[in-house]
Amino acid sequence: MSVTDLSARERSLLPTELPLALLDKNGIPVDDPALEMPADDVLLELHRRIVIGRRFDTQATALTRQGRLAVYPSSRGQEACEVGSVLALREQDWLFPTYRDSVALVTRGVDPVQTLTLLQGSWHLGYDPYAHKVGPQCTPLATNTLHAVGLAHAARLKGEDTVALVLLGDGATSEGDTHEALNFAAVWKAPVVFLVQNNGYAISVPMSKQSAAPSLAHKGVGYGVPSCLIDGNDPAAVYATVREAITAAAAGGGPALIEARTYRIEAHTNADDAGRYRDSDEVAAWLDRDPLDRIERYLTGRGLLDDARRAEIQAEAEDFAASVRDGMNAEPELDPADLFAHVYAQPTKALRDQAALLAEELSS
Amino acid sequence: MTTAVRNQELSMSAALNRALADALEADERVLVFGEDVGPLGGVFRVTDGLTARFGEHRVFDTPLAESGIVGTAIGMAMNGMRPVVEMQFDAFAYPAFEQITSHLAKIHNRTRGRVELPVVIRVPYGGGIGGVEHHCDSSEAYYTHTPGLRVVTPGTLGDAYQLLRDAIDSPDPVIFLEPKRRYWSKGPVALDRSGPAMDRALVRRPGKDVTLIAYGPMVATALETAAAAAEEGWDVEVVDLRSLSPFDDETVTESVRRTGRAVVVHEAAGFSGYGAEVVARVTERCFHHLHAPILRVTGFDIPYPPPKLEEHHLPGVDRILDAIARLQWDDEVVGFGG
Ligand SMILES: Cc1ncc(C[n+]2csc(CCOP(=O)(O)OP(=O)(O)O)c2C)c(N)n1
Ligand SMILES: [Mg+2]
Numbered sequence: 001m002s003v004t005d006l007s008a009r010e011r012s013l014l015p016t017e018l019p020l021a022l023l024d025k026n027g028i029p030v031d032d033p034a035l036e037m038p039a040d041d042v043l044l045e046l047h048r049r050i051v052i053g054r055r056f057d058t059q060a061t062a063l064t065r066q067g068r069l070a071v072y073p074s075s076r077g078q079e080a081c082e083v084g085s086v087l088a089l090r091e092q093d094w095l096f097p098t099y100r101d102s103v104a105l106v107t108r109g110v111d112p113v114q115t116l117t118l119l120q121g122s123w124h125l126g127y128d129p130y131a132h133k134v135g136p137q138c139t140p141l142a143t144n145t146l147h148a149v150g151l152a153h154a155a156r157l158k159g160e161d162t163v164a165l166v167l168l169g170d171g172a173t174s175e176g177d178t179h180e181a182l183n184f185a186a187v188w189k190a191p192v193v194f195l196v197q198n199n200g201y202a203i204s205v206p207m208s209k210q211s212a213a214p215s216l217a218h219k220g221v222g223y224g225v226p227s228c229l230i231d232g233n234d235p236a237a238v239y240a241t242v243r244e245a246i247t248a249a250a251a252g253g254g255p256a257l258i259e260a261r262t263y264r265i266e267a268h269t270n271a272d273d274a275g276r277y278r279d280s281d282e283v284a285a286w287l288d289r290d291p292l293d294r295i296e297r298y299l300t301g302r303g304l305l306d307d308a309r310r311a312e313i314q315a316e317a318e319d320f321a322a323s324v325r326d327g328m329n330a331e332p333e334l335d336p337a338d339l340f341a342h343v344y345a346q347p348t349k350a351l352r353d354q355a356a357l358l359a360e361e362l363s364s
Numbered sequence: 365m366t367t368a369v370r371n372q373e374l375s376m377s378a379a380l381n382r383a384l385a386d387a388l389e390a391d392e393r394v395l396v397f398g399e400d401v402g403p404l405g406g407v408f409r410v411t412d413g414l415t416a417r418f419g420e421h422r423v424f425d426t427p428l429a430e431s432g433i434v435g436t437a438i439g440m441a442m443n444g445m446r447p448v449v450e451m452q453f454d455a456f457a458y459p460a461f462e463q464i465t466s467h468l469a470k471i472h473n474r475t476r477g478r479v480e481l482p483v484v485i486r487v488p489y490g491g492g493i494g495g496v497e498h499h500c501d502s503s504e505a506y507y508t509h510t511p512g513l514r515v516v517t518p519g520t521l522g523d524a525y526q527l528l529r530d531a532i533d534s535p536d537p538v539i540f541l542e543p544k545r546r547y548w549s550k551g552p553v554a555l556d557r558s559g560p561a562m563d564r565a566l567v568r569r570p571g572k573d574v575t576l577i578a579y580g581p582m583v584a585t586a587l588e589t590a591a592a593a594a595e596e597g598w599d600v601e602v603v604d605l606r607s608l609s610p611f612d613d614e615t616v617t618e619s620v621r622r623t624g625r626a627v628v629v630h631e632a633a634g635f636s637g638y639g640a641e642v643v644a645r646v647t648e649r650c651f652h653h654l655h656a657p658i659l660r661v662t663g664f665d666i667p668y669p670p671p672k673l674e675e676h677h678l679p680g681v682d683r684i685l686d687a688i689a690r691l692q693w694d695d696e697v698v699g700f701g702g
Binding site: 123124125128129130135136138140143145146147148149150151152153154155157158162164176177179180181183184187338341342343344345348349350 | 395421426427429431432434435436437438439440441442443444445447459462463466467470471472473474475476477478479480511512514534535536563610611613614
């Protein structure tokens with residue numbers, strides 16, 4: 001069967017064979033792009049936020065070595081997705097992140113210490129989801145996809161102009177909840193954008209063992225969800241694609257699925273040994289496709305960025321890292337009474353008794 | 365809100381339907397959805413007529429996926445709605461287990477109370493209807509073992525109405541277990557909310573000699589047993605727990621201290637069952653008042669039997685009377701016999 005045998009509807013849902021991009025790995029604009037290049041101020045902001053996000057990420061990794069974080073899943077190498085997708089959100093839109101997406105959270109404006117509360121181990125979640133319209137980070141894979149669909153559907157019922165962006169990994173696309181979420185979103189025409197960060201691995205398991213689909217974007221077709229495949233290391237392409245999907249969803253066009261091909265440069269977490277399942281040549285090849293280099297080269301080539309401005313941004317990133325360090329070096333305020341306070345809206349009698357028991361133990 | 369008490373002859377299914385209708389009427393944030401709950405009205409007709417009355421935006425069929433139903437209900441609740449979702453049968457709620465235990469039960473705690481999830485999951489529950497495999501599970505212990513969930517089950521028609529209204533108004537997520545063998549039992553129902561709070565147990569029948577502790581489908585069986593026991597000279601008190609989690613220690617303890625004897629009855633398998641928790645906590649609180657160990661009359665420790673054999677499995681009047689008889693009335697030590 002050739003592509004021409006497909007119906008117009010099917011063709012409209014299918015991703016392209018090659019990932020869509022705006023900038024090649026050297027920061028040179030691609031010929032005849034299928035996407036619209038973001039405005040210069042957007043590109044500059046993408047660059048700035050990637051610099052800051054990456055600095056945050058290295059700082060967090062460093063904090064694991066000092067024992068300040070129990071664990072940290074780095075998104076180094078994935079910043080085009082982490083930053084590009086979040087900057088594409090409008091203020092009224094929601095983000096539904098995973099454990100991998102701390103950089104997306106700080107880009108959205110969540111306080112960095114509150115972002116790291118979970119990984120610090122001082123509470124299960126540090127931020128108020130309503131403050132920045134960021135759903136609770138989900139560790140159980142793909143479960144956040146359904147929260148996004150529910151929130152977006154409710155927004156439509158209420159007549160609100162809200163789109164939900166949900167982040168998930170390649171491995172998470174194998175979970176049942178991803179299937180259910182794509183299907184619910186499609187049937188309900190819910191304004192949801194699914195961004196799959198295909199970083200090649202689910203911990204140690206490579207894509208070849210995860211899926212036999214031609215691409216993960218193809219998974220949308222069966223649900224009637226328009227899908228596209230993009231270069232996930234191209235910040236301009238991620239921004240443009242997510243923005244377009246948000247605009248379409250907000251206009252009543254329903255959900256979209258985006259597969260962004262990227263790569264996690266660090267191990268799965270600081271506790272993982274990536275040498276057991278991938279070789280350094282592979283990592284080197286992806287370092288050559290670095291998202292920060294790419295946008296920096298483009299902006300520098302265009303004369304929009306010079307050394308002085310770069311130094312300014314770097315200094316800003318250092319300040320940010322210092323504030324993260326300070327925040328994380330401060331002993332977290334822990335109150336054992338919190339263990340009982342929020343299990344229910346009002347603590348039950350049994351929980352009040354147990355809280356009293358613990359308080360008595362602690363005071364003796 | 366109607367203030368006049370409407371005392372009508374209704375089935376439990378119809379009483380639940382009235383509760384949903386009144387909740388939909390009272391609060392526009394209430395949404396009802398699940399499998400076949402729309403035009404069909406649910407396989408047990410609990411949502412009968414609601415789509416026609418309230419429109420497809422508020423009462424609707426979903427795709428067939430239980431995790432999807434609960435997961436999207438969580439998202440809707442985050443966005444200010446009060447979803448009331450239906451699982452078609454108890455055993456078909458299991459695909460939603462991850463969303464229920466990992467998120468529905470935890471997000472309020474994770475967010476230190478910033479995110480409330482007032483979601484009600486209605487589960488047609490228990491046996492006794494001749495259902496084939498997977499249609500008759502008693503799954504309460506899975507839920508009661510999960511902190512953050514409230515678990516409620518009505519044993520009477522009046523409670524079917526009131527507890528469902530209370531569950532929908534609760535700021536906490538509620539697993540609402542509907543005893544499906546009682547869906548079609550009819551009687552006069554006062555459609556009001558004059559009973560005690562959702563987390564309180566109720567003495568359904570006062571008695572002096574022994575406390576029968578029951579809930580959901582077993583409340584009627586316990587009351588029947590009490591009537592039969594009266595003929596044999598035992599004055600049996602029946603406590604209907606109503607709320608399985610949290611547990612109303614006060615009401616139950618007060619009763620057992622008074623009677624000095626107790627039997628816990630449930631359909632679910634006994635091993636690691638809900639009754640074990642009841643026995644433990646009541647014993648901890650009533651030890652010096654007890655004249656005999658508290659006994660349990662439960663389903664056997666087997667997968668739910670096929671319809672033609674289920675009568676052997678379900679606790680009935682005779683088996684409960686036997687347990688009452690073994691409560692050391694003559695000060696002789698009697699084993700459990702099982
Ligand atoms: C339901 C579930 N199963 C297993 C895990 C353990 N686990 C955590 S991350 C991970 C790999 C996920 O891979 P992917 O979705 O590709 O995301 P990535 O970590 O690469 O960002 C696994 C198996 C989990 N968190 N949740
Ligand atoms: Mg991955």
